[in-house]
Amino acid sequence: MKLQHQKQLFTLPENITYLNIASLSPSFKSIEEAGIKAVKEKSTPHLIPSTNFFEPVIELKKLFTKLIHADNYNRIANIPSVSYGLATVANNTQLKEGDEILLVEGQFPSNYYVWDTLAKKYNAVIKIAEQPENKIGKGKLWNETILNSISDKTAVIALGNIHWANGTIFDLKAIRKKATLHNALLIIDGSQSVGALPFSIKEIQPDALICAGYKWLFGPYGCGYAYFGSKFDNGTPIEENWSNRLNSEDFSRLTNYQSQYKPLANRYSVGEHGSFIYVQMQIAAIKQLLQWNPEDIQNYCLSITASSIERLRNAGCFIEENTYRAKHLFGVEIPKSVNLQSLKDKLSKENIFVSFRGNYIRISCHLYNTENEIIKLTDCILSEIS
Structure with missing residues (x-):
């Protein structure tokens, strides 16, 4: 089954590009509701x-x-x-x-x-x-x-x-x-x-x-x-x-x-x-x-990242070849000439959330993300590559 984005299941603000589920996931609306209901039950x-x-x-x-x-x-x-x-x-x-x-x-x-x-x-x-x-x-x-x-x-x-x-x-x-x-x-x-x-x-x-x-x-x-x-x-x-x-x-x-x-x-x-x-x-x-299939999640994540990954590789970034990397989480090793602090400041200004892990920018995406969000991130990275 080809999955479409599932943004409607979440309450993430529209102006936020959240690509950091590998650190902490957002909740589905149903999870939030279950938690609130359980909190109220504790009152009685x-x-x-x-x-x-x-x-x-x-x-x-x-x-x-x-x-x-x-x-x-x-x-x-x-x-x-x-x-x-x-x-x-x-x-x-x-x-x-x-x-x-x-x-x-x-x-x-x-x-x-x-x-x-x-x-x-x-x-x-x-x-x-x-x-x-x-x-x-x-x-x-x-x-x-x-x-x-x-x-x-x-x-x-x-x-x-x-x-x-x-x-x-x-x-x-x-x-x-x-x-x-x-x-x-x-x-x-x-x-x-x-x-x-x-x-x-x-x-x-x-x-x-x-x-x-x-x-x-x-x-x-x-x-x-x-x-x-x-x-x-x-x-x-x-x-x-x-x-x-x-x-x-x-x-x-x-x-x-x-x-x-x-x-x-x-x-x-x-x-x-x-x-x-x-x-x-x-x-x-x-x-x-359980309503989703992990293979479908992988395919969706690949579909929204593929064009941006090609652009990043062409600009000199290292990303593991597709056969040996996950599609929902991957690292982008950027050229050493890039000013990391300048890049971090730009991402913060654009409300883009990723992780910096060692030599990598770690990108982690899910069904609430879209191709446009990945492109927005990629544009920021490429603008810092001289």
């Missing part, structure tokens, strides 16, 4: 049934399960952040001295610090798959570097589906295949991809998938999702939340302390994950996402 707590601690959470997990093509909603944990999900993984990962944890260069800090700490604990080694200096075929070469870095020493491979700053796509199928060959855990950060880029648990079979909820999944800040595979079925959570225990729905017997957890990943959900407000907003968000 006597009308909130005890089932609201549990049933909406199950609904949310089922929706997310459908989004990532998983089989069992009990493999989903509700988390407050990516760092929480990764800490849970690290807490249940034992290494041997000299084991290697493979990361990619320039990985987001939350997906670096946790592994650095784990490596120090076990006297293991952090191994970095560096970005190739050669810009021709960069994405292909980088993927080859990752695959060549996996060996019998590799215990953990942790990376995103795409690079968070420049949108380079990593070949998770090939990485999974080699990870399996060497008995290494594959831990995926889906924060910048799930919801906008096709992803299937059945296809990739990660040992864990961790996603922030406030970017491409359109949830409120402070929520996220984690999928845990079978290697974490009997692990230890980093906190002991009462609602994660078996039969916790029976409030009259809560002090009949239960030694068993609810099945599979339920044990890893954060305390108070049944937030009446957050969960309702998340449900509204994923219901809307």
